[in-house]
Amino acid sequence: MSPSHFLVLNSTLTLAVSLFAGIPYGKAINQQASAAKIHGWRVAHSSLALGAAMGYAIAAVLATVFADIAYLTLNLLIAWAVTLCNYAFCFSLTLGAAHEERGLSKRGSPIGKLVYAGNMLGVVTSLTFMGLLLYASLIGPL
Template structure:
């Protein structure tokens, strides 16, 4: 395992843990009869973060098999790590505050959720484009 893929797997494990821990507030939202939108937001955090972690594990396993320069490997790895942590911040924050993060509006918490979602989306798209380039 290269240092880059080791870092990707390590941070994937952290993202997985955060996603699994989102199951506790999801369960609380269900038990207290929170509005459907809040329950949905916690369900998205609880399911999406482990899916992102699984992607990180898969790429960590795939990269050593490819002929990739070190800088390109690190670009893919860092893009996925930044994406994972951006969603780790945005999804639970959005669920806890009731902000969906679909627009850059007020209040500040809504802007933070939006910024996290935007950063996560842009960096995951970058990683995807870089992976396609590597695989061509």
């Protein structure tokens, strides 16, 4: 499986998580849940969809601009970093929304600490793939 195919597959799974996050989002609105719960599900639903869209866009770039075999290792690193980033946020945003935890600090409840860890993994991997994309654009055929 090529890096772009790998990224499309995993972005589709991220999109599925995003769409499923719309179910508790709608329920929270209809049941007049707390503002924090509604906000958490809205963020999960919309942010994960954007993460999937970003994965599709990066897959297209990898398949066209960096299609040469010389970029295979770089493409694999980018695809894995984007996928890990998306899954980290799938974990942290849905867990945080379900438990009304924002995960902005490593202090607090055990669930809050898990949400924080997922957020930090997402941040580190997003910075990693952005650095790799920047490097690829500097050395690439553009």
